[in-house]
Amino acid sequence: MAILSVTGVTKAFGGVVALDGADLSVEPGTLTGLIGPNGAGKSTLFNVISGFIPPDSGSIRFNGVEIAGARADQVTAAGLVRTFQIPRPFARMSVMENLLAYAQRHPGDQLAVSLFNPRRAARAEAEVIDRAHAIAERLGLSAVLDNRANEISGGQKKLVEIGRALMAQPRMILLDEPMAGVNPTLAETIAGHLLGMVKDGITLLLIEHNMGMIGRLCDPVIVMAQGKHLTSGRFSDVAADPGVQEVYMGKRARQA
Numbered sequence: 001m002a003i004l005s006v007t008g009v010t011k012a013f014g015g016v017v018a019l020d021g022a023d024l025s026v027e028p029g030t031l032t033g034l035i036g037p038n039g040a041g042k043s044t045l046f047n048v049i050s051g052f053i054p055p056d057s058g059s060i061r062f063n064g065v066e067i068a069g070a071r072a073d074q075v076t077a078a079g080l081v082r083t084f085q086i087p088r089p090f091a092r093m094s095v096m097e098n099l100l101a102y103a104q105r106h107p108g109d110q111l112a113v114s115l116f117n118p119r120r121a122a123r124a125e126a127e128v129i130d131r132a133h134a135i136a137e138r139l140g141l142s143a144v145l146d147n148r149a150n151e152i153s154g155g156q157k158k159l160v161e162i163g164r165a166l167m168a169q170p171r172m173i174l175l176d177e178p179m180a181g182v183n184p185t186l187a188e189t190i191a192g193h194l195l196g197m198v199k200d201g202i203t204l205l206l207i208e209h210n211m212g213m214i215g216r217l218c219d220p221v222i223v224m225a226q227g228k229h230l231t232s233g234r235f236s237d238v239a240a241d242p243g244v245q246e247v248y249m250g251k252r253a254r255q256a
Ligand code: ADP
Pocket: 013, 016, 017, 018, 036, 037, 038, 039, 040, 041, 042, 043, 044, 045
């Protein structure tokens, strides 16, 4: 059974139809690619799935539960998180504080629990701090944990973005261009992290413009165009599909 299935989702911004009956299905344990020309609606689809904006209509099921219209914190609590195309760290907070801010809410976080069961609250907090250290270690961010988030490199911000997603201990992560704008060496490092996450049992849906990367990492690959599903399958097959070539070429021709 699919871990995520989107059916007939629509979203318009004024007169702009960003999603026009979008369908998509992701199998558990996969690193699925999501591609399509600029403006195809990929980021909007992530915004809608993750609860940042409500869809106008359609169904979104995660783990068999309808989440269309649920708030972002409810979607996160269900085990589905996303990263942003442009990292949005809390600039004035440290890297560590950024990671802690995204920890899943545990019972220990509740005021009543801290008042009436301070030892349990302290244990929960220690567990979250340990988790942040482990994630920072894994992502190579240990040395910058005390730095302010606006003082680290663009590539490190991308890693913090992934780290924040991992803090929620998700079953699935939606990644919006996690390698965009980083140098090729760091892009390779990030690719390695993504493969490691899949190995750990986290399902990934990846938006990425670098087709070499998509071809190497993703199976299957879903192609979107004009707010809906165009085709999906193995990368070599979708790349050879004349319909897919046309939406990319057509876009380029219109922009020229
Ligand atoms: P992609 O990520 O595939 O490049 P987007 O989802 O960003 O595509 O955009 C799809 C369409 O929706 C585009 O025409 C874009 O201009 C429009 N759009 C996206 N977000 C908004 C918004 N908040 N307000 C108005 N139009 C938007």
